[in-house]
Amino acid sequence: MLAIEAKRVLKDGLVIFLVLAVIVAGILGTDHDSQLVPALEIFLLLYAAFMGWSLFERERQENAGEYMLSLPLPRWRLLLLKILPRLLIVSLILLVYLGLYQRLKLPAILSAADFAILYFAFFFLAVSFSISLRNFISAFFFVCLLSVGQVLLLQLLDPSRELGSAIRQSSLTSLAFPLLFCILFQGYDIRPSARFNRRLYPGLLLISGLIAGFLLLTAPPNWKNLYLTRGGVLIKNSCQLSEIDLGKQRRRLDFCLIALRETADGRTLYAATRKRTNKDGCVEMSLVSLDLKSGDVKTLYTIAPGWSIAPGYAGEIGAVHAGTYSLFLQHVQAQRAMIVRVRDSGAEEIPIAGPFADANISYVFYLEGSPPQLVLFSQTRLYRLDIDGKTRELAQSKSIDAWGDRILLFEPSGMSLYRIGPELTLLRRWQGSYVKSLRRISGYESRSVIVREGRSYFWMDLERQQEQRLDAKSPPYTYQQRGESLLVVFANDAIFTIREIRDGRERETDWVPGFQPSGIRISPFGLLVFREKEFKVYPFGN
Amino acid sequence: MIAINQLTVRFGRVRAVDGLSATIDKGESILLAGANGAGKTTLLRALAGVLRSDHGSIRYGGRDADHRTRRRIAYIAASISLYDTMTVKEATRLHGHFYGRSADWALSGPAFPPGQRIASMSKGEKTIFFLSLALAALPDYLFVDDVVHFLDPHLREVFLTSILRLIEEKQLTVIMASQSSFEIEGIPERVVIMEKGRIILDERVDALKQKFVKFYGTSAPRDIPVVFSRQWQNSREMFVYPYVPEVHRLHGVEHLSLSEILRAFIGGEYARH
Structure with missing residues (x-):
């Protein structure tokens, strides 16, 4: 049967070789006409789909379905005997095309590998409709819908997605359709195809729904902010969630990470979590530690309602020192402030006495000591804040640069390098109109x-x-x-x-x-x- | 032996075969009769594995029907389903590949040129060609749908002789679906009549002939089981089944041929009593 089927398919294939030769001659004759190459590709996709769809066309035309089904073969073997010769010829034609593609350097839309994958996807998808659809045009429409439609959906959900990658994914998931066909074919008999369709179409719909659902659920959100650690771990943040890209695995968290600070050994990242709520908009929820090797997240402190990080640039508000993450929090309405110190063993709240509120803080220096103090940069002021609530002006500056306990203040007459402590210690001064780059x-x-x-x-x-x-x-x-x-x-x-x-x-x-x-x-x-x-x-x- | 147990095959809501059970012994030859739509073809297709049962089972020699049992079955569909564009040589090779082919067994009928396309054959030629293919594989079971009427008297003779030879030599089990017994007289030893997917009569031919009689009268006594009747000139023709000795009290009692019995069952012109 294999030989007889192959002979017949080969006979049909000769016509295709002839058409292929005519198109290739056209391409060569018109100096690699770029419009003929897509035509050739579409023609080949049509051919692959036709070969898949016409799997049982001969039995239909020659009324041989009953004879075929009465043969002493299990259905899977029958299917294999029908598919194999077609797959062989389809592959042969593809090889010829790929040979021409390489040799003539055809200006094709798709790369050779991507076209080959799409070509086989068309073949196998069309096999799924070989019993249920009598009309090739309808079958080709469905094949395009399931294959190209999926590619378009993938690119719509992820515009940065490369076409090749979308084709590869859609072709892989499209395999579910011929697989369903093969399973249903085990119970196929001479009854009208409507009976087969009653099982096939709900399955196709279900698989299509599952694929679409999977694509929608796994579509990357629009990341608002990305963060790169010292070790190369990528953390993506949107308003609602974060994703930690550890190279081999990705971990999604249903909150946004802010005020990130990494320990010196690069093993742990401390951060505050922020989540959107219907009532209060985006609010800080907790302080967490993130293991940068495993991606495990540990909640160390829950931020009480009303408390938030100073509204300046959050990334410069937190600090890590000797394995302790310090964060300055304010309760704007109650005009209260505190330092929260967290480490793996637990959290400590250090309240600032008295009323305190500053909405412009963009930099916080934590002075270790007993009791601890803060030096706050709140444009254009640099001042010290004690835990008893006392503040003392240290300097005036439009902008600063900081490194550890060093701070470079930009003043109208020049710039000064200080060491930060309870007082500022001047290390060096430069005269001139220096501006922070x-x-x-x-x-x-x-x-x-x-x-x-x-x-x-x-x-x-x-x-x-x-x-x-x-x-x-x-x-x-x-x-x-x-x-x-x-x-x-x-x-x-x-x-x-x-x-x-x-x-x-x-x-x-x-x-x-x-x-x-x-x-x-x-x-x-x-x-x-x-x-x-x-x-x-x-x-x-x- | 073929054991059919509670076999049901549905086409949508219609039960073409409805909970049918029967046992067919090895070497038995059966005439499967019934009106159009009775379920004969569906039953044969289910036996040949072309249709899957919705319920029930078919066992061949104690083994569930599957692709291995199909190897021992020859099934001639009413549509003479073959690849029409194949030549005689290709079809013979294809069939022989799956079923095997006995070199010393062939139908003595018309010789078909190896290059002849099946599409160019008449329906009768196609039938005898398919039969010769099927029988050359020396099957254990032969299921023939209503095709014998395609054959001319000579080919029919060839066909029937061959089957009889196979029954005798190889204990071939034969089930032939037909509307009448005229064409295959002498072959069936058992008659199964179907109606609406069920068996309404299952008898050995000789026993049936003994049990089925008719008489003429105006009305039937209560103790006589009249199954059909029809108006015949000035009196009624009444068919009795099963036979009871009391019938002989009546006037003009006749035993019937198998064809007449079948006509009574499936002809449609006889009213159920």
């Missing part, structure tokens, strides 16, 4: 900072109190200290130039992420750029 978002402080005076840029090591001129034709986009290297990023449209400065030597690398990013993050691990659901990382270790 804008640094795009990082959750990590940088030992070296970049400043500008007029048109000149300088980078300054706050630890070693050294400064050096930075040769820059355009303003630096962002920068990060990584060990002994300072990495300065320049951006020109969607091209990033990463300059590594180390031991007085400089090395530049251009990086093209391939899209215009809407957001950026820098950490000692690398540079992260993102737009909606799309993101790319440039690791500095390269």
Whole structure:
């Protein structure tokens, strides 16, 4: 039967080879006409679908269905005997096409691998309709709906998704349809196809629903904010949830992570969780620790209603010191404030006495001591806050740069480097109209900072109190200290130039992420750029 | 032996075979009769594995019917279902591949050129060709749907002789569906009559002939089991089944041929009493 079937299919295939030859001749004759190549691809997809759909066409035409079903073969073997020769010829034609594709470098829409996957998906999907649909046009419509429709849905839900990846996923899930057909074919008999359809169509609908549901549920949300840890772990945040990308596995959390601070060993990340509620909008819920190896999350402290992180840039509000995560919380309505200190063993609340409220805090320095104190930067004030509620003005500044206990204050007459303690200790002062160079978002402080005076840029090591001129034709986009290297990023449209400065030597690398990013993050691990659901990382270790 | 137990086959809401049970011994030859739509073809298709039962079972020699038992079955469908575009040689090779083919057994009928397409054969030729294919595989069971009437008297003779030979030599079990017994007189030794998917009569032919009589009269005595009757000139023709000795008290009692019995059961012109 295999030989007889193969002979017949081959006979039909000869016609296809002929048409293929005519189209290829057309492509060659018109100097690789780019419009004929898609036509060739569509023709081949039509052919694959026809070969799948016409599995039992001969039996239908020759009234041989009863004879076929009476043969002493289990149904699965019968199906295999029918499918195998077709699969063989279909594969042969594909091989010929792929050979031409390689040799002639055809300007095809899809890559060879993606086209091959789609081609076989069309074949197997069409097999699913070989009994139920007498009309090839209807069958082809359904095949397109299930295959191309799925690809379109995937791309709609995830615009950053590559076409090839969408084709691969849709083709994989499409296998459920021919699988259902094969299962139902085990009970197939000579009764009218309506009986077979009564089982097939609810199954098809169910599978389609499951696939659509799966796609909707697993579609990546629009991440508002991405965070890159020192070890390269990616944390994605939307208003409602977070996703931790540990490389081999992903972990989703049904809350947003803010005020992230990583321990020096890079094993743990502390953060506050935020969740949207119908009543109060986004509210802080708890303080958690996140194991950056396993992705396990442990709740360490539950934030009481009304308490929140100061509304400045939350990333600069928390601090980790000796395995303890400190966070400054305020109750705006009650005009109360407190420091919460959490570690794996538990949490400690240190209330600030008396009424306190400051809505503009953007930087908090935690002074360890007994009792602990805070130095708060609240544009344009830098002041000390004791736990007994007393405040004392330390300095006035429009902007600051900080590294550990060092703080660089930008003043109208120059800039001053201080050591932060209960009092400010001046370490060095520079005269001139220095301006802080804008640094795009990082959750990590940088030992070296970049400043500008007029048109000149300088980078300054706050630890070693050294400064050096930075040769820059355009303003630096962002920068990060990584060990002994300072990495300065320049951006020109969607091209990033990463300059590594180390031991007085400089090395530049251009990086093209391939899209215009809407957001950026820098950490000692690398540079992260993102737009909606799309993101790319440039690791500095390269 | 074929054991059919509570077999039900449905087409939508219609039960084409409705809880049918029967046992058929090895070497038995059965005439399966019944009006159109009685369920004969459905029963044969279910026996041949072309239709799946909705309920009940079929066992061949104590084994549930499956693709292995189909190897021992020859089924000639009423539609003479074969691949029409195949040549005689291709069809013979295909059939022989699945069922085997006895070299020393063939129908002595018309010789078909190996290159002849099946589509070019007349219905009678196609029937005898299919029969020759089926019988050359020396099956244990032969199920023939209503096809004998396609054959001319000579081919019918060839066909019937061959079957009789196989019954004798190989103890072939034969079930032939037919509207009448005229064409296959001499073959069936048992008659099964179906109506609405059920068996309404199952008798050995000789016993049936003994038990089924008719007489003429105006009315039947109460102790005589009249199953059918019809108006015949000035009196009524009444059919008695099963036979009771009291019948011989009556006037003009006649025993009937199998064809007449079948006509009474499935002809439609006889009223149920």
